[in-house]
Amino acid sequence: MKKIFLCLMLLITAACFENAPAVAVSPEEGRKIVASTPDLFLIDVRKPELFAQKHYPDAVNIPVSEMGSQIYTIPADRPILMYCRSGNSVKTAYAILKKLRPELLKNVRYINGTPLF
Secondary structure, three states, X not given: OHHHHHHXXXXXXXXXXXXXXXXXXXXXXXXXXXXXXXXXEEEEOOXXXXXXXXXXXXXXXXXXXXXXXXXXHOOOOOOEEEEOOOOOHHHHHHHHHHHXXXXXXXXXXXXXXXXXX
C-alpha cells in the first residue's frame, strides 16, 4: 500500500512540473524568449553603469543590490526574464525574489550565462 501511495505521489508531482518552464535558460534560449514572448518583463540586475552600456530593448534596470527595495515594482501578471553579465548575480536576484515574492516564481526565468543582446 505504501508503495502504491508513493508511486501515485511521484506521478502527481511529475505531472505538476511537466509543463513548468525551466527556471534557468541558456543565453540562446533567452534570446528566443525575448524575441517570441509578448508582454515580457525584462529585468537587468547589473549595476546602472553596465546597464547604460548595453541592455535588451525595453529592459528595466533593477540592480541586485536594490532587488529587495524594488521587489513590488515587478508585475505579477507578466512573464519575467532576468539577466546579468555572467549568470551569477541573477541567481542571487532570483533567490531574493523567491523569498520575498514566491507568487511570481511561476512566471520567472533567468539567463544562466552572458546574454546575447
